[in-house]
Amino acid sequence: MELYFLPKSKINLLMEEILGEFTVFGPKQKDIQFVFEEISHPEELRLDYNTSILPPVKTFFPNNEKLIAFNLNNIDKTEIVTNENRKILFGVHPCDINAIKMMDEIFAKPPQDEHYLARRKETIIIGLNCKKPCGEKTLCYDKGTYKADSGFDLMFWETHDGYVVQVVSNLGKYFTAKFSYFFNFFTEFTENFYDFVDNFQSEQEQNFTKKLTHNIFELPEALRETYDSELWHEIGAKCLSCGSCNIVCPTCYCFDVHDVVDLDLEGGHRCRNWDSCQNIGFACVGSGENFREKSSQRNRHRVFKKEVYLPQNQGFSGCVGCGRCNNVCIAGISLIEIYNRAFELQKNQEEQK
Amino acid sequence: MNDFVKFEMGFLPVEAKITKIIQTTAYEKIFTLKLPENKRLKYLPCQFVMVSVFGFGEAPISICSGPDDQELELCVRRVGTLTTKLHKLQVGDSFGIRGPYGNGFPTEVLQGKDLLFVAGGLGLAPLRSLIRYVFKHRENFGRFTLLYGAKKTQDRLFVDEIELWENSNEVDFYQTVDVSDEKWEGNVGLITSLFKFVEPKPEKTIGVIVGPPVMYKFVIREMLKKQIPVPQIFMSLERRMRCGLGKCGHCQMNGIYVCQEGPVFNYNEVKDLKEAL
Structure with a gap:
């Protein structure tokens, strides 16, 4: 493991070097919030961001992504479209690193999705550990996703005047080798790294708090028992079916496919756009039958997909607790509340037995 | 080759x-x-x-x-x-x-068995693939019964083949329409009304159902009334699909992607799946 120390005052210098060589995506300010988008000037990078409106993983799964290029007059000219540019995601928080790991598994599961995998391939992920939660509505401490053990090439650990830079993968080594003159000239980390991590983590322990009344491992079972409960009717009555929760989610990957024809009426693309299981027509078939026509059913499906079906099918939860859906919901629906209600219902049921 | x-x-x-x-x-x-x-x-x-x-x-x-x-x-x-x-x-x-x-029909389960196929409306289209398979390998199966229901007489698909089936001794074919017209001399009523003509040997019968979503629970009930065991009932289910690759999420019923694990299911697999039937 390579270790460096990078003073905060040198970040802009490093960014200048990187931007000369790579396309870089990172947190930057937009009005009073932050977005995770392409950085064009070093000073745009805001490593002090709380969270981004859209998660970094959407870089590999962009909205309106072109899947195939077609020609209306000649089917032989049909081509698959993939995008394989090397890029850097700079400043990815652990929750989002965990989300990328999950999406990697989903899209690599046969039949593979070559579009996601092409964008993902060769991407250098520079993580940024969180010392404190980014808001009130996160579940990352309950979920253990406030830290990441893998899924990054380099990790930045913040200190009062700089960052300890931990290099863990071959891509990470490639990165530091490429900028070796920079790293060698400016940085060295001489302390014991494990002592440093211990101190960092005890600071985290003080700042993060649990939001759930029970252990997260008990959640799938508690939720299963809510399947027919009133809870979903209550949530369904509040929900406006706007789909914002899905759009900002770092682990939502449902999509719709549509064709866009060029203005010359010759060429065009088959594209996919993000879809939301909260949209009323999401499970509607040609004959008009809608398999989830009630908002309560759709809300239950969103939560069950993440916390019951994915654990059952893939062995991991489909929620990294980033809190984006809770923050963005204009109806005030919160997963924290839903999960705690599920625990409460389970407890009440057990007491009745 | x-x-x-x-x-x-x-x-x-x-x-x-x-x-x-x-x-x-x-x-x-x-x-x-x-x-x-x-x-x-x-x-x-x-x-x-x-x-x-x-x-x-x-x-x-x-x-x-x-x-x-x-x-x-x-x-x-x-x-x-x-x-x-x-x-x-x-x-x-x-x-x-x-x-x-999709998984397709597990044809091995049909070998040596009596067959009771039930198609409603456009469900005859996917089922026709299996019907043609059965006719092609007819000697491998016992008694073959086919029930078909359509809304109106003019909604019936594959009418030329229906005529062949009606006159064939390789299949016991029964059809019904929900609404008849003056020319129709056959059965009138829902698909379930055809079960009165059927006396399957339950232990050696495989039931297969393909039809509109609303049809399944009623036909399953009829099959169970005829004592056909749950593991011997199969069906093909319809869902919205955008990719066919197990990703887009539209075909999901509870934890199952129909395009990957379906569309053909054994009744055992879906009878406790709340979003299935």
Whole structure:
């Protein structure tokens, strides 16, 4: 493991070097919030961001992504479209690193999705550990996703005047080798790294708090028992079916496919756009039958997909607790509340037995 | 002999050239297709393909020809943008297909058994693939009973074949319409009204159901009344699909992606699945 120390005052210098060589995506300010988008000037990078409106993983799964290029007059000219540019995601928080790991598994599961995998391939992920939660509505401490053990090439650990830079993968080594003159000239980390991590983590322990009344491992079972409960009717009555929760989610990957024809009426693309299981027509078939026509059913499906079906099918939860859906919901629906209600219902049921 | 077409790239279709069109009802057409270099598509009964016309989109369509048939056939009902466009195409025109997708029917479970097939409406299209398989290997099966229900007499699909089935001693064929007209002399009533003609030997009968979503629970009830055991009842289910690759999420019922684990299910697999039936 390579270790460096990078003073905060040198970040802009490093960014200048990187931007000369790579396309870089990172947190930057937009009005009073932050977005995770392409950085064009070093000073745009805001490593002090709380969270981004859209998660970094959407870089590999962009909205309106072109899947195939077609020609209306000649089917032989049909081509698959993939995008394989090397890029850097700079400043990815652990929750989002965990989300990328999950999406990697989903899209690599046969039949593979070559579009996601092409964008993902060769991407250098520079993580940024969180010392404190980014808001009130996160579940990352309950979920253990406030830290990441893998899924990054380099990790930045913040200190009062700089960052300890931990290099863990071959891509990470490639990165530091490429900028070796920079790293060698400016940085060295001489302390014991494990002592440093211990101190960092005890600071985290003080700042993060649990939001759930029970252990997260008990959640799938508690939720299963809510399947027919009133809870979903209550949530369904509040929900406006706007789909914002899905759009900002770092682990939502449902999509719709549509064709866009060029203005010359010759060429065009088959594209996919993000879809939301909260949209009323999401499970509607040609004959008009809608398999989830009630908002309560759709809300239950969103939560069950993440916390019951994915654990059952893939062995991991489909929620990294980033809190984006809770923050963005204009109806005030919160997963924290839903999960705690599920625990409460389970407890009440057990007491009745 | 490499005479089968291969699909390796997810969303990329191949050209399917229309060689024949039969307008079977006012809303349904049967397309006979030719693939590039005369290659064939290898598929199982009840599998489906993603059909597309560039500029008009893509949708899942069941294969209605049998797996041993030389020609690939699709039966398409005109309901939306894509299928309306498909209905405007002529012999010699092309559209895109990719697939086949889905698990297909586990034909091994049928061997040596009596068969009770039940089709409602457009459900006859995917089931026809299995029916043609059964006729092709008729000696491997016992008694073969086929029930078919349509809304009106003129909604019935594959009427030429129905005439053959009616006069065949290889199949006991019964049909019904929900609403009759003056020319109709057959049974009138829902598909379940045909069960009075059927006396299966439950222990050696395999039941197969394909029809509109509303039909399943009623037909299953009739099969159970005839004492057919739960593990011997199979069905093919319809869901919205956008990719056929187990990703887009539309076909999911509870934790199951229908395009991957279905569309054919044993009743045992879905009877406790709340979003299934």
